[in-house]
Amino acid sequence: MAEREASRTAVLVCQARAVADGRMAVGRFSDPIALQLLEPDEQRLVDEVRAGARPKSFGPRMEYEMLSTTAEVLAARTVAIDDAVRERGAPQLVILGAGLDARAWRMPELAEVTVFEVDHPASQAVKHVRMGERTALTAVRFVPVDFGKDVLGAALAAAGHDETRPTTWIWEGVVPYLTSGEVAATIAEIARRSAPGSRLIITYPTPNLVYHYGRKAMDVLLSVSGRTSPMAREPQRSSWTPERLAAVLRERGFTATSDRNLLTVATEAGVDGNRAAFLGSGRIVVADRS
Structure with a gap:
């Protein structure tokens, strides 16, 4: 990428x-830090969507709809991921491709957990600026990794990750942009640093033509309106069936203990919306190492 x-x-x-935050999956989802990490122009679109103020002009309307759709997906998968993290209670948490993730700042359950945030050095520099002086609720270790040059395992070891202790791994929103071979190689690297009792949480896309062409249409519409889709230069490189991904995990010593459709998660969590095609194409698998 x-x-x-x-x-x-x-x-x-x-x-x-x-x-x-405060609007979807109330009582199950909360991320009050998110708004604080955004620049004023980024916040304005958030305010519009929260207020239900759909713009009339074409370009702003497309941005509005993209963010509305993404919010439903994020609420559902965040609920599922957070529940899986709490349930396992491992002493180490590794977030792969952390971006502006705020779990270490918003989840009191992580107070005794060492959190390793893995991301590109440039992305981490931006996050440091946006976080400012906010204090995390637990120990956070930033692990700069350029996946085109660096080895994940070596970077984690240098940051103090203990491969003899159980780890919960979050791999959220990354798999679609990797080839099948890259996904398998990353799972193998994770497995090498996963002691018994570790857990791997992955969000992934299933083969779905409605989602595939819907996303392409959104990219085209944004381009026509003079906007650029944030994902325009991140083509989907792989999709998975639950059976195929479970087999890859099993080969690396993980057993898929749960694999759910995000639409099911959204319904159970009370995420109200009408983006069934987008929610229905995504899944979340929880795999454990005994």
């Missing part, structure tokens, strides 16, 4: 969590 575009995607995800 191009770093500039990766940062724009991180902002979109942060905006989506800000839109959902």
Whole structure:
């Protein structure tokens, strides 16, 4: 992924969590830090969506709809991920492609957990600026990794990650942009640093033509209106069936203990919306190492 575009995607995800906070999955989802991490121009779109003020002009309307859709997806998958993190209670948490994730700042359950945030050095520099003087609720170790040059395992070891202790891994919103081979290689690297009792949480897309062409249409419409989609230069490189991903995990010593459709998660969590095609194409798998 191009770093500039990766940062724009991180902002979109942060905006989506800000839109959902206090409005979607109330009692199950909360991210009051998200809005604080956005610049004023980024906050304005969040305010519009939260107020339900749909713009009349074409370009702003497309941006509005993209953020509305993303908010529903993010609320659902955040609820599922946070529940899985709380349930396992491992002493270490690794967030791969952390972006502007605020779990270490908003989840009191992580107070005794060492959190490792893995991301590109440039993305982490931006996050440091946006976080400012905010104090995390637990120990956070930033692990700069350029995946085109660096080895994940070596970077984590240098940051103090203990491969002999259980780890919960969050791999959220990254798999679609990797090839099948890159996904398998990353899972193998994770497995090498996962002691018994570790847990791997992955969000991933399933083969879905409605979602595929819907996203392409959104990119085209944004381009026609003079806007640029945050994901325009991040083509989807892989999709997975639950059976195929479970097999890859099993080969690396993980057992898929839960694999749910995000639409089901959204319904159970009380995420009200009408983006069933987008929610229905995404899944979240929880895999454990015994």
